[in-house]
Amino acid sequence: MLLIPCPxxxxxxELEFAxxxxxxxxxxxxxxxxxxxxxxxxxYERANPKGRHRERWRHVHGCGQFFNVLRxxxxxxxxxAYPVGAPPQELNAGRERQERGA
Amino acid sequence: xxxxxxxxxxxxxQAFLGEKALAPxxxxxxxxxxxxxxxxxxxxxxLATAYYLAALHGVRNVxxxxxxxxxxxxxxxxxxxxxxxxxxxxxxALYEHAVRLWEDLSQTLNYNVMYSPRGVLMLAxxxxxxxxxxxxxxxxxxxxxDNEWLxxxxxxxxCPPLNTGPDLRYPVRGAALQRRGGVARxxxxxxxxxxxxxxLGVDIIQNCEVTAIRRGADGAVSGVETSRGPIAAKKIGxxxxxxxSVVMAMAGVRMPLxxxxxxxxxxxxxxxxxxxxxxxxxIHAYISQSDKGELVIGAGTDSYVSYSQxxxxxxxxxxxxxxxxxxxxxxxxxxxxxxGGIVDVTPDRSPIIGxxxxxxxxxxxGWGTGGxxxxxxxxxxxxxTIATGTPHPIAAPFALSRFRExxxxxxxxxxxxxx
Numbered sequence: 001m002l003l004i005p006c007p008x009x010x011x012x013x014e015l016e017f018a019x020x021x022x023x024x025x026x027x028x029x030x031x032x033x034x035x036x037x038x039x040x041x042x043x044y045e046r047a048n049p050k051g052r053h054r055e056r057w058r059h060v061h062g063c064g065q066f067f068n069v070l071r072x073x074x075x076x077x078x079x080x081a082y083p084v085g086a087p088p089q090e091l092n093a094g095r096e097r098q099e100r101g102a
Numbered sequence: 103x104x105x106x107x108x109x110x111x112x113x114x115x116q117a118f119l120g121e122k123a124l125a126p127x128x129x130x131x132x133x134x135x136x137x138x139x140x141x142x143x144x145x146x147x148x149l150a151t152a153y154y155l156a157a158l159h160g161v162r163n164v165x166x167x168x169x170x171x172x173x174x175x176x177x178x179x180x181x182x183x184x185x186x187x188x189x190x191x192x193x194x195a196l197y198e199h200a201v202r203l204w205e206d207l208s209q210t211l212n213y214n215v216m217y218s219p220r221g222v223l224m225l226a227x228x229x230x231x232x233x234x235x236x237x238x239x240x241x242x243x244x245x246x247x248d249n250e251w252l253x254x255x256x257x258x259x260x261c262p263p264l265n266t267g268p269d270l271r272y273p274v275r276g277a278a279l280q281r282r283g284g285v286a287r288x289x290x291x292x293x294x295x296x297x298x299x300x301x302l303g304v305d306i307i308q309n310c311e312v313t314a315i316r317r318g319a320d321g322a323v324s325g326v327e328t329s330r331g332p333i334a335a336k337k338i339g340x341x342x343x344x345x346x347s348v349v350m351a352m353a354g355v356r357m358p359l360x361x362x363x364x365x366x367x368x369x370x371x372x373x374x375x376x377x378x379x380x381x382x383x384x385i386h387a388y389i390s391q392s393d394k395g396e397l398v399i400g401a402g403t404d405s406y407v408s409y410s411q412x413x414x415x416x417x418x419x420x421x422x423x424x425x426x427x428x429x430x431x432x433x434x435x436x437x438x439x440x441x442g443g444i445v446d447v448t449p450d451r452s453p454i455i456g457x458x459x460x461x462x463x464x465x466x467x468g469w470g471t472g473g474x475x476x477x478x479x480x481x482x483x484x485x486x487t488i489a490t491g492t493p494h495p496i497a498a499p500f501a502l503s504r505f506r507e508x509x510x511x512x513x514x515x516x517x518x519x520x521x
Contacts, residue, residue, distance in 0.1 A: 001414045002406075015416060019405040021360075040506040044358035044449050048347035050409045073361075073408050 005081045008063045020056030022046050023068040024088045050074060052091040056084075108212050127293055128300030133307050136334035137165045139488055140326060141341055142312050142349055144168025145177040146288070147466055147473065148341035149295035149306075150481020151488070153211075156302035158482075159489035164304045165335075166296075167328060169311040173292025176343050176473065179443035181366050181388060181400040183379050184475040185222040185283035187242050187249040192499040192511045193452060194245045199496055200479025201282060207478055213294030215286045216393065221378040222283030223252070223261055225428070227272035231384055235278040242280075252277045261378055263429050270427050272385055285379060285390050285398075291477055315352040315463070322461035323353065339464045339488050344409065344444025346467035353460050357467070358505050359446045362403040363413040364471050365421075367440035369432070371395030380428070387424035397432065399425055403445065403471060413442045445470050449505065451514035455480065455497040456487055464488050465502065 002014040028034055028042055047053070053073045058066045070080040070089040080089045106112060106125055116124055139155060141148045144166045155161040166172070184204055186197035203210075204217050226232045235251065242249035257277040258266045266274050296306050307330070314327035315338065325334035342349045344361040376391035388400040401421035404413045418440055426433045448454060448468035453476070455466050466484040469476060483494035493501060499511060 001416050014414065022407075036506050040358075041356065044505045045356040046347075046358070046360050046407075048357070048360050048407060050345070050348045050361075053407060055406065071406075074410060076408055076410050 002076060002078065004057060004069065004078060006059045006062060006065070007067050007081050007083055008065050009059060012059070012062060016059060016061040018058045018060045020058055020066065023054045023056045052079070054088055054091075108214075127297040128306050131305050131307070133165060133167075133305065133310065133328070133330055133333050135332075136325070137305070138163040138335065139337045139339065140164075140333060140335040141166045141339045142326070143175075143341035143343065143345075144172035144292075144296070144306065144308065145175050145341065145343060146173065146291045146295065146477040147177075147343075147469070147480045147484070148339070149173075149292055149299060150477050151339055151341060151466065151484045152304045152306075152481075153295045153299040153302070154482050154485035155489055156299055156304050159485060161485075161489050162303035164299075165333065166299070166304060166306050167310045167312055167326070167333075168306070168308045171308050172296055172306060173289055176443040176445065177288055177292050177477075179364075179366065179441055180288060180474040181390065181398050182285040182288045182474055183222060183283070183381070183388065183390065183400075183472075184217070184219075184286060185280050185379075186247055186475075187222070187224070187238055187278065187280045187283070188513060189238050189241050190452075190511050190513060191245065193513055194242065194247055195496050196453075196479055196483070196500070197476055198245070198247050199482065200476045203478035203482060204286065205282075207286075207291075207294070211294040211298045213290060213297060215290045215294050217284065217286040218393075219282045219284040220390075221260065221279055221281045223257060223378055223380045224278045224280075225257070225264075225274050225380065225382040225384070226276050226278070227270075227274060227382065227384040232275055235276075239278055247280075248282055249278055249280045252279050261376075261380055263376060263431055264380065265428055265430055274428070283379065285392075286474075287393075288474060291474075295481070312349060312352070315349075317353065317460065320461070323463050337462050337464065337488055339466065339484065341466045341484070343467065343469065343473070344446050346446050346465065350458070350465065353458075353463055355458055355460060355463070355465075357454075357465075358449055358502075359454075359468055360407050361409060361444050361446050362406070363408050363410060363442040364403045364445045365401040365413040365418050365440060365442045367399050367401070367418055367421075367437050368392070369397040369399070369435045369437050372397075372435070375431075382424060382428065385424040385427065387421040387428070389425055389429070396438065397435065399437075403447075409444050411442045411444060445473075447471070449514075450510040450512045452511035453480070453500055454502050455484055455500040456493045456502060457491075458502060
């Protein structure tokens with residue numbers, strides 16, 4: 001089970017949270033103008049990376065807040081947690097910390 | 103290519119010879135510089151594809167490239183359940199196609215895959231379950247697929263260990279039974295297809311990781327880079343299950359897939375006690391007993407994308423809680439092993455089989471939490487698709503383009519399967 005560092009409440013067990021999928025996917029400003037390909041890509045295509053993944057979580061059984069997490073999908077190590085609206089975390093963030101085994 | 107034919111007499115002879123004369127099931131050949139078709143992924147689906155390409159379409163200059171060892175991914179990590187009681191017509195056709203191939207697969211491959219149609223019992227715990235399963239029974243009946251509704255007493259008679267009492271948190275109310283459903287031996291499926299394909303000239307190349315997909319000036323694929331050097335091919339079939347997004351990204355194709363860990367576990371072996379396969383979607387657990395005697399128990403997926411091949415302990419704890427409720431006789435049993443496989447899940451929980459935007463590149467993926475049952479059918483229709491360049495009629499509805507066109511095959515909403 002993951003120990004997720006909620007930016008508002010601190011580290012809490014995964015069971016208190018709901019996963020919200022890939023983060024930083026802004027809704028197209030003018031959906032009607034999109035081609036079918038672009039609309040399908042927005043709705044269904046995902047990066048699904050083997051490695052660093054920026055993803056949304058919600059502390060449903062806590063403060064109720066949405067926030068974003070940078071996690072490595074191979075080790076499941078959580079490298080950063082940051083509020084919604086903050087710029088996307090660099091994929092390299094926390095790499096030193098992880099390599100030190102912290 | 104000599105391949106000993108397995109029969110009662112040949113096995114008896116081997117027993118007296120101390121099995122010294124047993125030949126390897128397939129030769130370990132180094133990769134050739136070029137093939138007509140490269141299959142990326144040596145699981146059941148990839149090996150079946152290679153076998154049917156060689157056996158039915160005369161395409162024998164084929165290589166199956168496997169990063170690890172064949173059958174070492176989800177083929178060796180699932181709970182081996184076979185059934186075809188899906189709701190949607192497209193799914194019914196696809197999975198029933200597979201079940202029909204399962205029925206004589208051991209004879210076709212001359213390899214005992216231990217297909218055992220012992221019946222798959224799907225438990226209904228709520229009013230909603232009962233409606234949904236009865237709808238499935240009727241839909242299947244119209245499609246000529248066996249599936250029947252059992253009353254509580256009938257379910258108890260079919261599966262005596264089942265707790266049908268009123269003391270469960272979600273008491274069992276009845277069940278849908280597909281008698282032709284069952285299980286098979288997962289490793290034997292990989293080995294049987296590999297052996298039969300190799301006998302027809304297919305190269306099974308293990309410990310060979312694909313690192314890049316090469317494309318020519320016209321955009322079409324021209325081959326792959328691997329950890330064992332470059333290999334050329336005009337046609338490439340990607341059958342990489344949980345790693346499909348990673349492999350397809352090498353060709354610049356983004357997929358409507360997310361990869362999740364799906365867990366299963368086995369108990370210590372005991373004498374035969376459990377006669378069939380039981381699945382419960384509502385309290386989420388499934389169970390059967392292997393011929394070795396272990397109880398094989400399936401749990402759920404984690405909620406988040408991961409390639410870690412292990413999942414959260416709370417996922418298997420919940421599955422075991424459900425098993426203990428349904429089968430109190432197993433409460434004191436110890437579990438021996440648990441493991442995770444990485445399953446690639448599509449938005450509509452149906453697979454993707456067919457052509458891609460890249461000429462010469464074909465994909466067979468998105469089987470999610472239930473791909474093992476489809477192995478023969480999947481390989482059969484995908485081989486046709488690669489050999490002819492046009493989708494097999496059964497595979498056609500499962501094209502990648504369905505997401506653009508909105509033609510979902512929405513088994514997620516049908517909730518026939520434990521997602």
